[in-house]
Amino acid sequence: MERRKFIRNASLGLTGLAFVHQGLGQAMNSKSKKLTILHTNDTHSNIDPLPDNHPKYPGMGGVAKRHALIKKIRSEEQHVLLFDAGDIFQGTPYFNTFKGHLEMKLMTAMGYDAATMGNHDFDIGLEGFIDAQTHADFPFLCSNYDFSNTIMEGKTQAHTIFYKGGMKIGVFGIGVNLESLVPNANYGKMIYKDPIETANQQAATLTEKGCDIVICLSHLGYEYKDDRPSDRLMAKKTRNIHLILGGHSHTFLEKPVLESNLDGVPVLINQTGWAGINLGRIDIDFDQKLVKGNTIKVV
Amino acid sequence: MTKMLWIICIGAGLMSCSSHLVLHQTPLIPLSKESVFVSETEEVIKPYRDSMATVMNKHVAYSPCNFVLERPSSNLMNWVADALFVNQTKTVRLSQPAFCLLNFGGLRATLNKGEILMGDLYKLMPFDNTITWVEIPVGLLPEIAAYLLKTGGEPLSNAYIENGKIVVNGLNENHSHVWIITSDYLANGGDNMLFFKKGSTYSSKTTTLRDALIEEATYQENLLEIIDKRIR
Numbered sequence A: 001m002e003r004r005k006f007i008r009n010a011s012l013g014l015t016g017l018a019f020v021h022q023g024l025g026q027a028m029n030s031k032s033k034k035l036t037i038l039h040t041n042d043t044h045s046n047i048d049p050l051p052d053n054h055p056k057y058p059g060m061g062g063v064a065k066r067h068a069l070i071k072k073i074r075s076e077e078q079h080v081l082l083f084d085a086g087d088i089f090q091g092t093p094y095f096n097t098f099k100g101h102l103e104m105k106l107m108t109a110m111g112y113d114a115a116t117m118g119n120h121d122f123d124i125g126l127e128g129f130i131d132a133q134t135h136a137d138f139p140f141l142c143s144n145y146d147f148s149n150t151i152m153e154g155k156t157q158a159h160t161i162f163y164k165g166g167m168k169i170g171v172f173g174i175g176v177n178l179e180s181l182v183p184n185a186n187y188g189k190m191i192y193k194d195p196i197e198t199a200n201q202q203a204a205t206l207t208e209k210g211c212d213i214v215i216c217l218s219h220l221g222y223e224y225k226d227d228r229p230s231d232r233l234m235a236k237k238t239r240n241i242h243l244i245l246g247g248h249s250h251t252f253l254e255k256p257v258l259e260s261n262l263d264g265v266p267v268l269i270n271q272t273g274w275a276g277i278n279l280g281r282i283d284i285d286f287d288q289k290l291v292k293g294n295t296i297k298v299v
Numbered sequence B: 001m002t003k004m005l006w007i008i009c010i011g012a013g014l015m016s017c018s019s020h021l022v023l024h025q026t027p028l029i030p031l032s033k034e035s036v037f038v039s040e041t042e043e044v045i046k047p048y049r050d051s052m053a054t055v056m057n058k059h060v061a062y063s064p065c066n067f068v069l070e071r072p073s074s075n076l077m078n079w080v081a082d083a084l085f086v087n088q089t090k091t092v093r094l095s096q097p098a099f100c101l102l103n104f105g106g107l108r109a110t111l112n113k114g115e116i117l118m119g120d121l122y123k124l125m126p127f128d129n130t131i132t133w134v135e136i137p138v139g140l141l142p143e144i145a146a147y148l149l150k151t152g153g154e155p156l157s158n159a160y161i162e163n164g165k166i167v168v169n170g171l172n173e174n175h176s177h178v179w180i181i182t183s184d185y186l187a188n189g190g191d192n193m194l195f196f197k198k199g200s201t202y203s204s205k206t207t208t209l210r211d212a213l214i215e216e217a218t219y220q221e222n223l224l225e226i227i228d229k230r231i232r
Helices: A002-023 A063-076 A093-098 A101-110 A125-133 A195-208 A231-236 B039-056 B075-089 B118-124 B138-151 B194-198 B209-220
Strands: A034-040 A080-084 A159-164 A167-174 A213-218 A243-245 A257-260 A266-270 A278-285 A290-297 B002-008 B023-030 B059-063 B098-101 B114-117 B130-137 B159-162 B165-168 B177-183 B200-208
Touching (some): A034 A213, A063 A278, A063 B039, A080 A167, A080 A213, A093 A101, A093 B039, A101 B039, A195 A213, A213 A231, A231 A257, A266 A278, B039 B118, B075 B098, B075 B130, B098 B159, B114 B118, B138 B165
Parallel strands (some): A243 A266
Antiparallel strands (some): A278 A290, A290 B002, B130 B200, B159 B165
């Protein structure tokens, strides 16, 4: 059994190599180009660690501990990016009491580079989000939420590009359909655009702009039994996306999963559970063509 | 503090000899005790935590066990639905049966064995959803049963699913309608409970589900664990 599992993983690994080779081939010339991507999702206002009497995750998580881990990794690695895939809000009295201000302050302190919005980030309406967002010193990437007819106009952007050690990293955000998930009054005249179609457009745009790697911050959810858009479906039905950092379904992936895209090129998908219990880590070594996917427990 | 885990590792040199690919598991890397948390971050959090303490650390009840969240039925799903049902029906006289239906996704945390504080009930039910009564024709019950079977289970009280059908306690052929006690979120079709939109809705607009749960937990003092399977 173990051996079979090993072989399966090994073959996945091979396709992963193809992905690195094909997608990142342009940036191979200079010495030691390494990128470390850290990510969270569905932290749900869990600022303190879970209680010590929690049946499944006693004492795990907590922002101050996550910050220590991030700091340590930043001290060890030259090029680090930190992302969140949404549902920053709702879940502890911190949110009921302070309406998301503390979450945004702490994410800024931890040095988040970008985030996307989850459905619960609409829980205090657009006005409430904007109010909390005044404490956020990082962009919110939402490519399939059209806010142009709302007070959120200009408060988010579809994508952004990071430049790290000569590498060009394109990142865009994709959100879940809010219908029947969030009361209509909380998002007003926001127009929801098809996530797969939009993801394809965003990935094409970022590729045209010469990005070495294209990352999607997704709040679609990992996988569904029905045909609802999910990270796995998005991976299958798009091209030019290398990495999907997901959220919404609170899925604990022990290690990233590979899925083939429209061109048969593997896409790496990861998700870290919820409540800040884990910190996701993807290391890309552009020289060695090496991809490592970690889940780090915040204990 | 420890760091662990799985690594998918693919070497470029291995591309030509694919049968030798290796899946690595990294050893545990212990982090020094000093780095367990960042003290400046803790200092930012502390005043916020302290200012909530009086309200959120208030004793509400004791829990004799871990109340967990598991489909199709679990002790936490039962406790929440029962608490709301009892809270809403104990002082009213009804001419037709009533049951409580909530959503699995609306319960956001477990209730753990030991003392239950106000903050624990906020974590369980962080939303400010208000209690809503919906009157539906009995002809709609099969649609509700189908929904529950499709999702794999939702918190339910005074009713259960058996052989694909919903059984509501006290319902007989003379009844044309039943009451469902739920939240305003679900009554408005949240979580695709679109059947609620076919009923007549009466909402208090003021009492939240959380208020009712706090009231019942306080009344129970030792939380009552009921473990019957309601989707069977």
